[in-house]
Amino acid sequence: MYERYHIHQEVTAPRFRPVPKFIIQRAGNCINCGKCERNCVYGVHMRRDDDPRRMADPLSQFCKDCFRCIAGCPQRALTISVGAEFTSLGSGGWTPQRVTTVWNESETGKVPVFGAGYRGMFSGPGYDAMWTDMSEIVRPTRDGIHGREHISTNVLICRNPPFLEFGPKGELLTPMAESIDLPVPFVFDLAALKESTKGIMQGLDQAAKELHTLLMVPVDKVEAYGMDLSSGRVVPIVGDDAGNEVSKMPEQVRFIELSDANRLKERVKAVRAARGGMIVGTRVKADAELESRLVDIACEADVIHVLFDEEGRESGGRYARDALRSYHKVLVKAGIRDEVTIIAGGGIAAAEQVPKSIICGTDVVSLDDALMVSLGCRMCHSCKGECPADLANAPSEYVKGRVVNMANAWRDQLLEVLGAMGIKEVRRLRGETGRAIFQEDAERDSFAGIFRGDVIG
Amino acid sequence: MESSAQGCTSVEAGAQQFDAKEEPKTGLAVDIGAQGIPGLRVVSGKGEMMLFSRDQSDIPQLLKDMLLNYRPDAVVQPSTAEAIVAILGYAERRDLKVVPRGISSSPFGGAVPVDGGIVIDLSSMNGIINVDPSQKRATVLAGARWSDIDHELGKSGLRLITSPSSKFSTVGGWIAGGGIGIGSLGGGHLSENVLTVKVANPKGVRTYVKGEEDFRRLFGSEGQLGVIVEATMMVKTKDPSSKPHLIVLQELKDAIDLAISLKRLDPIPEDLIYFSPNKMAYSNDLLHLDILPQGHALLVTSSNEASEKAIVSLMASKGVTEAGEHLARLLSHDRYFPMKLRRIGPGMLGAEVLTPTAKLEDMLAKAEELCEAFALDPLLEVHFLQGKDSLMLCYYPTDQGNQMLYALDAVKSMIVTASLVDMGARPYSLGIWNNSFVDSLPEEEMTGMSRSKKRMDPSQMFNSGKYFKLKGRTFGIPSMLLTPMVAGNGLKIMSSMSSTLSPFLRAATAVAKRTMGPKSRDPLKELADQCAMCGACVAVCPAYNLIGDERVTARGKLVTARTLIDGGKISEEHAQRTFLCMRCKACEQVCQSKLGLMDAYDDLESRLEKRYKRDAKEIEAFVKFAESSDIYEELIDKGLVLGSPKNGMGGERDV
Ligand SMILES: Cc1cc2nc3c(=O)[nH]c(=O)nc-3n(C[C@H](O)[C@H](O)[C@H](O)COP(=O)(O)OP(=O)(O)OC[C@H]3O[C@@H](n4cnc5c(N)ncnc54)[C@H](O)[C@@H]3O)c2cc1C
Ligand code: SF4
Ligand code: SF4
Ligand code: SF4
Ligand code: SF4
DSSP: OOOOOOOOOOOOSSSSSSOEEEEEOTTTTOOOOOOHHOOOOOOOOOOSSTTTTTOOOOGGGGGGOOHHHHOHHHHEEEEEEEEEHHTTTOOTTOOOOHHHHHHHHHHHHHOOOOSSOOSSOOSSSGGGGGEEEOOOOOHHHHHHTTTTTTTOOOEEOOOOOSSBOOOOOBOOOOOOOOEEEESEEEEEOOOOOOOOOOOHHHHHHHOOOOOOHEEHHHHHHHHHHOOOGGGEEEEEOOOOOHHHHHHHOOOOEEEEEEEOOOOOHHHHHHHHHHHHTOEEEEEOOOOOTTTHHHHHHHHSSSSEEEEEESSOTTTOOOOOHHHHHHOOOOOOOOOOOGGGGEESSSOOOOHHHHHHHHHTTTTTTEHHHHHHHHOOOOOOSSOOOTTTTTTGGGHHHHHHHHHHHHHHHOOOOHHHHHHEEEEEEEGTTOOOOGEEEEHHHHHHHHHTTSOOOOOOO | OOTTTTTTTEEEEEEEEEEEEEEOOOOOOHHHHHOOOOTEEEEEEEHHTTSOOOOOOOOHHHHHHOOOOOSEEEEEESSSEEEEEEHHHHHHHTOOEEEEEEEOOOOOTTOOOOOSSEEEEEGGOOOOOEETTTTEEEEEEOOOHHHHHHHHHHTTTTSOOOBBTTTSSSSHHHHSSSOOOOOOOHHOOOOEEEEEEEEETTTTTEEEEEBBBHHHHTTOOOOSSSSSEEEEEEEEOOTTTTTEEEEEEEEEHHHHHHHHHTTOOOSSSSSEEEEHHHHHHHHHHHOOOOOOOEEEEEEEOOOOOHHHHHHHHHHHHHHHHOOOOHHHHHHHTTTOOGGGGGGGTOOOOEEEEEEEOOOOOOHHHHHHHHHEEEEEEOOEEEEOOSSEEEEEEEEEEOOTTSSEEEHHHHHHHHHHHHHHHHEEEEEOTTGGHHHGGGSSSSSSHHHHHHHHHHHHHHTTTTTTTTTOOOOSOOHHHHHHSIIIIIIIIIHHHHHHHHHHHHHHHHHHHHIIIIIIIOOOOHHHHHHHHHHOOOOOHHHHHHHHHHOGGGGHHHHHHHHHHHHHHHTOOOOOHHHHHOOOOOOOOHHHHOOTTTHHHHHHHHHHHHHHHHSOOOOHHHHHHHHHHHHOOOHHHHHHHHHHTTSSSSOOOOOOOOO
């Protein structure tokens, strides 16, 4: 029976007062006229419960910066400013805006709304220096995702044969390998989370169940996290003794990851010997040598899980945006791009980075820090000292609710992007760099004839 | 707006309706209600009625007990001229007296129902009928406020020629009352700027046109001749070159000489006022600043570019320098808040007389001398006018919380007035206070007035018991004390003996201060005593504009507070009314006594809550009702307080 993929989400309130971006202040000359209450659709301005003749203190955390209340106040009593606590949020690629956006997404499960226009820097490092093609639609947010029900966000994790052989009667001769069909192009990478209590892990497991996605977990932690390999959701990360480990695993495990690509050929062989048909992936650190080793790795592993650093860079500093495009090209040139699945993780900090990463050449995106931010993590510069989000005590129900909401919001945004491009399947987007504008190209196109070519970097 | 016998006021606005609890009608109100006159709200609650027993002047309780017992038999709020004619017809048939009333801002008891009867509150008849920019004319209903008219005129680049400094008072009230105010020097008396006045009597409405004898009599008639329902007046074009100037001199004589030269300028300045050194000192105190120069001050406002030039060149030729323009503007703005002094007392009393300009110096000296003898600290003002007279004001703080002292100070104010009248002045208005000086009015004015009274009010129903003869309802004899024969002569004697009398008054004052003051002062009571009952807070109050019950206004709430603290009783409904408020602070902004009203309301409400319950549902329903009403929307759009800075009424922004 046909069953449409649907994520059940529920508003999941934050455990702590969220840090408002905008601080709305009401001055003493307010006349309690209530206009702001009617003007603000986000519920920032309310009359007091105990005395409806007076306005309550503004609930700044809901403010979307639309300026309507400011402009409509007959007394000019309202002031809006960006809060200091807000600007101190996050670090690296996690700007304050990204942190709070993920919070909002995790609370409501909805596509975020931004207020008074788009301001300021239209570009930045990494994925911020590319813009997706939105030619098919003018106002995705306003038009909503209606009509996008038939856009597929499914991706496959598998090894594809380079070609198919058919018998004389048209029967397929090539043996088909195992494949895993994910309804969303992202998985959860739990190998190096900032906090890994059982509560969190249980919550993430339930979230993955709701989303029908996968969790990458070091095999020795599976039990401690209270997870069950036979759930089929867990992708165990195994070390040197891969063959032995795999032989102990229940049959529901169809995909494992090797912790690194050392002695790759040997370990893959051991795994295949222990369990034919197992999808074998390998985790590889994105460093300067990776690009040159890539073809070799692709010949052995079915899945290459590239790990960028927290800011989404190779250890040499190149951004995933550029690195992934190179990897993609290398594999295409070698004629084996379609044989492997590429998962890219590290530094993913916003919904729009999922399609951008795919455009640059990845098949699936793995999420790590974003999961923590969803729970209220502030991505402080250093994680020492008392955690303001008290992540250690986050209950599993809360974790599930928040992460499912974020995933739903991200998927909806992906649908918007696909809808705006007029693409019906996210798999068609992979490596389609023509579907994006890259800053350097745009600048070259616009200015090359004006400035000397070398002026533009 | 209609009231039903079930005891609730039901008002509608937009889709919403609000029913406020109201006391059942009693006495005459029942019968008037039964007449079913359209466009007439009949006030039913005793508590609400109480507000109509007095005006801005608060007669010392001692005098009140001794002399008069004021209480209206009924109060009505008409919204059409037809309703007024109907209620007048009713009153005539029942032989009831009628007292027209604006916002009751006049200080001499003119709108006080000394003879009982029906008080007709015109403050709901506040429409502006028409502004004609080409003819520079405006036609307004009698209850229209000067500030509202000015606001409306402003939209066509026009403004009023003259207005009382109580711009919150009604057109009818100022026609029937004073007629001298801001802009009088340049624009002349109000009667010169009004073209027609419509007056209602039991037979109908008649229009009086400038030039008729009865037309002129309406000005200063103090409600004796009928109910003014409408007026058409001339207005002028706004002139941005009009500017105030402040000149401070060390000698009184120099100040008066300069004033007379300024008055003779052509074009004549719009406005010219003299302030005594004491007034300047008080102004600094009240501003909590020390910026106004001390001395004898003149505040002169030019009327146009030519007048501006004339003033500047006159000052240059006389070699006088003026104070900074910001100070002139500050004082000029302060003219709209003459009652700030009340905060010092708390309370304020004084005398207002028209005096020949030629005798000004002597008059001012006499007033100073008398006040000093009586241990008073007066501030003096002179408003220069066209013609030979000037309006002189002499005010001093008093302590209303000390009834004995207050009564003594009130007597003193009469002696001061008597002395000035003796020197050739005449009281500016009569009301009750100055009734004993009726005799000082010019003969032809009195006979003219009598003729008009006979023609216009043959049945003697309007505002009786004043002007021609003062009457107390309960005791005919004590009220005699304020008649010209008794009090007038008595005061004359007292004023001639003032030097002998003053040691006695001084001693009595000292005793009163020491022994008769309240032992400990309730802060709320003290604040309520500081209220001038001037009514500035009424017109701006959205709650009042929505339900028409004055008990919701600041002065209504403060009367409630006083009643409560003095051990008086109020009804449950009255208590609930007090909670109907939008906390908009408009009252606080315009308060003549600059009272901290918001805190006072919280205090009052918490006291009420202890005795009566707080009806949270009614409060919420009221807020919802207000928010959905067009009246409220319109008030907010205007900025609640007219004449306030654009986009908001200022007030301190504390962030
Ligand atoms: C702060 C302040 C400043 C003031 N400044 C001035 C000033 O500059 N110049 C000045 O002259 N006065 C001044 N006054 C006194 C007073 O405000 C004015 O005389 C004012 O015009 C009275 O209007 P009202 O609506 O308050 O009338 P009320 O006080 O209600 O009534 C005054 C008299 O007029 C009668 N009356 C009222 N309405 C009608 C009507 N429609 N038909 C017939 N009779 C009516 C009443 O019976 C009463 O005798 C001031 C008062 C205050 C509190
Ligand atoms: S609109 Fe302005 S004046 Fe009105 S309640 Fe809001 S802040 Fe206060
Ligand atoms: S700026 Fe917009 S979102 Fe923010 S409080 Fe005002 S009306 Fe609400
Ligand atoms: S706060 Fe506003 S509604 Fe309340 S009494 Fe004052 S003016 Fe009226
Ligand atoms: S509260 Fe203020 S404005 Fe209102 S009547 Fe009293 S003094 Fe006048």
